[in-house]
Amino acid sequence: MFRLPDRYPRLRDVVEQTPLIDTHEHLQEERERLALGDRLDFAYLFRAYLLADLISAGMADTDAENMPTDALDQDEKWRRVARYWERVRYTGYGQAIALTIREVYGIADLNQHTYRDVTAAMRAHNKPGxxxxxxxxxxxxxxxxxxxxxxxxxxxxxxxxxxxxxxxxxxxxxxxxxxxxxxxxxxxxxxxxxxxxxxxxxxxxxxxxxxxxxxxxxxxxxxxxxxxxxxxxxxxxxxxxxxxxxxxxxxxxxxxxxxxxxxxxxxxxxxxxxxxxxxxxxxxxxxxxxxxxxxxxxxxxxxxxxxxxxxxxxxxxxxxxxxxxxxxxxxxxxxxxxxxxxxxxxxxxxxxxxxxxxxxxxxxxxxxxxxxxxxxxxxxxxxxxxxxxxxxxxxxxxxxxxxxxxxxxxxxxxxxxxxxxxxxxx
Incomplete structure (x- = not known):
């Protein structure tokens, strides 16, 4: 399980509590995210670079490129990505997505039983602010x-x-x-x-x-x-x-x-x-x-x-x-x-x-x-x-x-x- 070291409690607290200056983002405007509505699903998380690891792991380019779009429904997306997710989930890209799913949306893992839950949680929070x-x-x-x-x-x-x-x-x-x-x-x-x-x-x-x-x-x-x-x-x-x-x-x-x-x-x-x-x-x-x-x-x-x-x-x-x-x-x-x-x-x-x-x-x-x-x-x-x-x-x-x-x-x-x-x- 992902954790910070706790041998030095003061250091741990400083690292956990210090507000971050985020020096670089390409974030879409919030209104664009809100406009996705029910098109938003778990696969949009893959825009954070995981698509490249999926392709590197053997996924077809066209299948990977269709993940963060509405070209496929979420069931078909999962069918196409499932075996490749198992190959890339341990990279930094994969682990970062897993952390977001677990600690932001409260879902322990991304798998065949939970991908719909991830989508539902993302849609529930997709509102102004x-x-x-x-x-x-x-x-x-x-x-x-x-x-x-x-x-x-x-x-x-x-x-x-x-x-x-x-x-x-x-x-x-x-x-x-x-x-x-x-x-x-x-x-x-x-x-x-x-x-x-x-x-x-x-x-x-x-x-x-x-x-x-x-x-x-x-x-x-x-x-x-x-x-x-x-x-x-x-x-x-x-x-x-x-x-x-x-x-x-x-x-x-x-x-x-x-x-x-x-x-x-x-x-x-x-x-x-x-x-x-x-x-x-x-x-x-x-x-x-x-x-x-x-x-x-x-x-x-x-x-x-x-x-x-x-x-x-x-x-x-x-x-x-x-x-x-x-x-x-x-x-x-x-x-x-x-x-x-x-x-x-x-x-x-x-x-x-x-x-x-x-x-x-x-x-x-x-x-x-x-x-x-x-x-x-x-x-x-x-x-x-x-x-x-x-x-x-x-x-x-x-x-x-x-x-x-x-x-x-x-x-x-x-x-x-x-x-x-x-x-x-x-």
Missing amino acids: VHHWLLREKAGVAWYILHDVEEDGDVYRDETDPGLCRQALAVNRFLEDPLPLDRLAARTGIRADSWEAFLATIDWYFERYGREAVAIKNNCPYWRSLYFEDVSPQQAAAAFEKRYVRGQPLEPGDLKALQDATFHHCLRRAAEYDLPVQIHTGYLAGNRNLDLERIRPGLLTNLFVQYPSVRFDLFHIGYPYQSEVAALAKNYPNVYIDLCWAWIIDPYATRRALQTFISAVPVNKIFGFGGDVRMADGVYGHARFARWGVAWALTEMIDEGYLGEEDACVIARRVLHDNAQAFFKL
Whole structure:
């Protein structure tokens, strides 16, 4: 049974009771969840990454993709997923879902006898205020930081969870190919028919939301390398004109140059507005898409040097390059480590990594939790994993004589709350 260690009661209590600063979420708007009505069922919990493990375990892609939709009824969903659930239930993704089912909805297990009960419990709680109930009351989240990645989403969302949510400007929208120029124009009133007009579009978002946002976010490793060269304005303008004025395709090098120049522009604006840069490093969600070279955190080193006043928040501990992240955060004053998502990717590797970070990196540079999910239910299980991992990592360090219990309590509060609160000025 999932439990926190109790050898050091003060530490256990601090870990259990400290409100969490959740550094990263993709949560859908509550109204979208409410609109699901009777279409909501147990399989929507699988949106919290379990689909990838199901496919990895042998489930057909189409069957997995139909889980969090209304294409199938819940009985047919269970029939198709049952044997694969038994294969993935022990991964971090599977255990996080099981924790939510057991501790939020009061159902001991997900199986052939209970999946309908899980659905009924989810529907019973699907009413106004469900996000506050799941996040604040159950998971103990003080604030979460939103990064909108919905296909029709915007750089900054106007409707969020009041009193719970702050946002990062989704500057990855400016690095997409093709660029969503029509959608950006509808939002800003600026027709980006030149490189200069495109930069004015970016500037509009910073001017409109830069004092309200708490960071900017870039998740580009899903489609390109983390290495951003400093490209001349002339080269970027030529690439933009060729692609978006003359409508001609770009060679890969020219496309990269356009994106490089765009991100450098965003970094200059981040420096101007004193906004930290949250950037995806390491592992990728999904299947058959993992390029281990383009996700390496060390590819960002030139940016750390060129923008010393910009604070970089490296996501997901760079997994599986967590030692590389530790070295970068130890060496560069403007580099910080974020454990968001990592607790459910690989719980034990993350627990060991936290001990490495504490023993190698200044303790103010470690952010201990970010749920990184779209369904609010998934935040609970992930939050429990974070508290579990922090408690066990620190307990072992006390046992080995590296820390005293009071030191461990201070570190727990910093990692779970204080560091991120100060960093993001919440």
